[in-house]
Amino acid sequence: MNKYIIKFVILIIVIFQSPLGYAKDFIAEVARANDLYAKNKYQEAADTYESIRKKGLINGYLYYNLGNTYIRLGKTGPAILNYIRAYNFIPRDENLQANLNYAIQQTQDKIPLPDQGKILTLFFWVNDLSLGELIKLTMIINLLFWLILIAWFYYRSNTFKLFRNLFLLVLFFSISSLFIKLEAQSNSITGVIMTKKVSVKSSHDLTNKTLFELHEGGLVKVINKHKNWYEIRLNENQKGWVPMNSLGT
Amino acid sequence: MVRIRSSNRFIFIAIIAFIGLALPAWGENIQVLATVDRNEITLEDSLQLSIIIKGNQNTTHLELPSLPDFRISPSGTSKSTQIINMKRSTSITHNYRLTPTKIGQFKIGPTHVRTDGKTFITQPIIIEVKKPTEPIQSGSRPVFVESTISKKEAFVGEQLIYSFKVFHRVEAKNFDLNMPFGASYFQKEDLGKAKIYQSVINGIHYDVQEVSVALFPIKPGNAEIPTASLEFDIYHRTQNRLNQGPFGQFFNDPFFNQSTRAEHKILRTKPINIDILALPKDGKPKNFNNTIGEFKMVATIGKTELEVGDTTTLTITVSGRGNVRGISLPEPDLKNSFKIYRDQPETHQTVVGNQIVGKKIFKFALVPLKSGLINLPSFTLSYFNPILKDYHQLKTQPIRINIKPSTTQEKLNLVTSNLLENKSIKPEIETLAEDILPLHTQLDDFNNIKTEFNSTTIFGFVSPVFIFIISALLIKRKNRLTTDLAFYRNQNAYKKASIKLKALINSQNKDSRIFASELSEIFREYIGDKLNMEGKAITAKEVDDKLKGSNFKINQSENIRILLEQFEALQFAPNATGNNDELLNESQSLIENLEKQF
Numbered sequence: 097m098n099k100y101i102i103k104f105v106i107l108i109i110v111i112f113q114s115p116l117g118y119a120k121d122f123i124a125e126v127a128r129a130n131d132l133y134a135k136n137k138y139q140e141a142a143d144t145y146e147s148i149r150k151k152g153l154i155n156g157y158l159y160y161n162l163g164n165t166y167i168r169l170g171k172t173g174p175a176i177l178n179y180i181r182a183y184n185f186i187p188r189d190e191n192l193q194a195n196l197n198y199a200i201q202q203t204q205d206k207i208p209l210p211d212q213g214k215i216l217t218l219f220f221w222v223n224d225l226s227l228g229e230l231i232k233l234t235m236i237i238n239l240l241f242w243l244i245l246i247a248w249f250y251y252r253s254n255t256f257k258l259f260r261n262l263f264l265l266v267l268f269f270s271i272s273s274l275f276i277k278l279e280a281q282s283n284s285i286t287g288v289i290m291t292k293k294v295s296v297k298s299s300h301d302l303t304n305k306t307l308f309e310l311h312e313g314g315l316v317k318v319i320n321k322h323k324n325w326y327e328i329r330l331n332e333n334q335k336g337w338v339p340m341n342s343l344g345t
Numbered sequence: 346m347v348r349i350r351s352s353n354r355f356i357f358i359a360i361i362a363f364i365g366l367a368l369p370a371w372g373e374n375i376q377v378l379a380t381v382d383r384n385e386i387t388l389e390d391s392l393q394l395s396i397i398i399k400g401n402q403n404t405t406h407l408e409l410p411s412l413p414d415f416r417i418s419p420s421g422t423s424k425s426t427q428i429i430n431m432k433r434s435t436s437i438t439h440n441y442r443l444t445p446t447k448i449g450q451f452k453i454g455p456t457h458v459r460t461d462g463k464t465f466i467t468q469p470i471i472i473e474v475k476k477p478t479e480p481i482q483s484g485s486r487p488v489f490v491e492s493t494i495s496k497k498e499a500f501v502g503e504q505l506i507y508s509f510k511v512f513h514r515v516e517a518k519n520f521d522l523n524m525p526f527g528a529s530y531f532q533k534e535d536l537g538k539a540k541i542y543q544s545v546i547n548g549i550h551y552d553v554q555e556v557s558v559a560l561f562p563i564k565p566g567n568a569e570i571p572t573a574s575l576e577f578d579i580y581h582r583t584q585n586r587l588n589q590g591p592f593g594q595f596f597n598d599p600f601f602n603q604s605t606r607a608e609h610k611i612l613r614t615k616p617i618n619i620d621i622l623a624l625p626k627d628g629k630p631k632n633f634n635n636t637i638g639e640f641k642m643v644a645t646i647g648k649t650e651l652e653v654g655d656t657t658t659l660t661i662t663v664s665g666r667g668n669v670r671g672i673s674l675p676e677p678d679l680k681n682s683f684k685i686y687r688d689q690p691e692t693h694q695t696v697v698g699n700q701i702v703g704k705k706i707f708k709f710a711l712v713p714l715k716s717g718l719i720n721l722p723s724f725t726l727s728y729f730n731p732i733l734k735d736y737h738q739l740k741t742q743p744i745r746i747n748i749k750p751s752t753t754q755e756k757l758n759l760v761t762s763n764l765l766e767n768k769s770i771k772p773e774i775e776t777l778a779e780d781i782l783p784l785h786t787q788l789d790d791f792n793n794i795k796t797e798f799n800s801t802t803i804f805g806f807v808s809p810v811f812i813f814i815i816s817a818l819l820i821k822r823k824n825r826l827t828t829d830l831a832f833y834r835n836q837n838a839y840k841k842a843s844i845k846l847k848a849l850i851n852s853q854n855k856d857s858r859i860f861a862s863e864l865s866e867i868f869r870e871y872i873g874d875k876l877n878m879e880g881k882a883i884t885a886k887e888v889d890d891k892l893k894g895s896n897f898k899i900n901q902s903e904n905i906r907i908l909l910e911q912f913e914a915l916q917f918a919p920n921a922t923g924n925n926d927e928l929l930n931e932s933q934s935l936i937e938n939l940e941k942q943f
Contacts, residue, residue: 242809
């Protein structure tokens, strides 16, 4: 019996240990990029951050620093795109929100972030939590629920019954929040205009009529994709197609 | 026959009685009567008119006759139900208090009552209202009223004090005063709450309540202040005849619930005539503005030395006896030297010795427009003194102000009215520039969060379910061990047999007969525990029958039977001998094999 317990513990350690220490290799490069930024070598700093990103480091603060670097380079489109990427990982970071607002104010169109929809208004906390945080939270609630279920199964008391029902409800909300977050991140894509100016066409062809124009840093909702074109929506009345290379997602 | 218990019988009777009372009096004739408690009253009394409807307690409509010479006030409704000689009668009485306003003979006309779908008319009643008997002297009456006016002759605008007093030497309550003042000739000013004091008239002690108002005549002529009336209840103490014994005086004390009788009274004062005189035309100043009384006027300035653009307050206070509320002053003519902001005047009035005494304060905020020595002109106020019957003029002392040039370069805003309030406005902090917030430099935060859903996540979600399943099975097993004896024996059989076998090995007894007996007992007990049978007396056949009923392997069943027969042979055959170790090994081996199968 003891052998099984030891094997079980080792398995847990191996599984949980894997993501830890993964980013250790990137720290030196991040420090170097930060240093370049501090020395006003913004282009080199941006290149370093981009190389770290391409090597596989996915981190909210990396995107945030990259956004800052692009702001310094006067590239509002890439800056806003990276801030929005950072927002998925560090949604409660005040500096990020301030810098994103600042970057939007630097654009010509000054389009605010698209509305997230009614369901996210109801599940308001989802916006303030990253996907990783929601997963961890749901895991903890899941563990607590099953432990309370075991306790209730053993003791059969009304107190544990109450806690069982309570945690079942919390678990339901937690899992619902998780699915809403996944749905929002995979289907409700925010796009950023990356070129100085882009003509929004009535269909996915350059010969089509230009409906309206957008400028660098303009924020849109991506609603469809066709070959090298994105269908975008600006608001309830304005939508159209833009070439894929003019939009960052 | 049904017997009703005594308690049930009581309830039954009560229900019948209740239903009997609640139901209308079938067949009873409806009668409507109008009665009064007395036919002759004085102007100071009131009478009670009762409309009695017999035979029905539901009045749908009641219309009293027109009584212009009486004041009518409802004084309640009462219902009555009587059962006399098993004959039930009901009635409802509507009561009204009639207070006469004139002397003479009056007829209370028929009252129309509509009930039970029919209209009934009462008989008319004759009432005689007499003049109240004049007392020889005030002291002979328990309650009397009087009204007074401070002057019977007054000028227009002169202050008059009109007072109403009630004197009572018996207990009187529920006062209702109607005190008209002749609104066409006078303007009224209240002088506060009623004064309560005591007075002795002709050696008799009275409680007095006095209400006073100040009246200001508004036009000349012969004015009449109409009759004031006071309605109240007098409480007469009635002596209990039973208490007229030796201790009667003691028990007549209110402490012992002496009863009282209320009598409603109305007392009226006589009307008062006043001769109102017009103000004399001779000597009337041009700036006279109907200010009548006796006044003083003082002017003060906040600062006598100030700078251009600075501010100071000029205060004019008019105080004295008379209606100060009506006093008005013109704005001082200082437009070339000052910007003037006029405040709302403040009026403070008090009553001193039944006279309105007060003061009115006029305030002007002055902002100098130019520097230099400036003399503020005197303010004048003309008023008529009704005592001296003459016009008078008040004049304030001239005030000199030294105005210096402004030391600040700030331009004077002559248009803004709330100049003084602007001091409290806080300056807004100007944003000079905007910039992004700094880089994130905490290197520990740069963890890779590439895979949100990885093996750890899946394990984290799934493992609690497995933990629960394992725990549930263990809990279930534990519970079964405590409730299911067969299961408990089955689960503990091997452990128990192992312990006993170990003890047998360690024992010094090597006699094969006894050894076989003990080993047989361990083995049988094991089999008994496993099959939930009485193990010690178990036979090879019984075990065989039991095992055949299950999915047990036949060769093991055969082995058990052989071993049990071997035990029996060693125990009971006279010349039987055996090898203990061999037997022990055989038994152990068989138990281990059986344990795998059970």
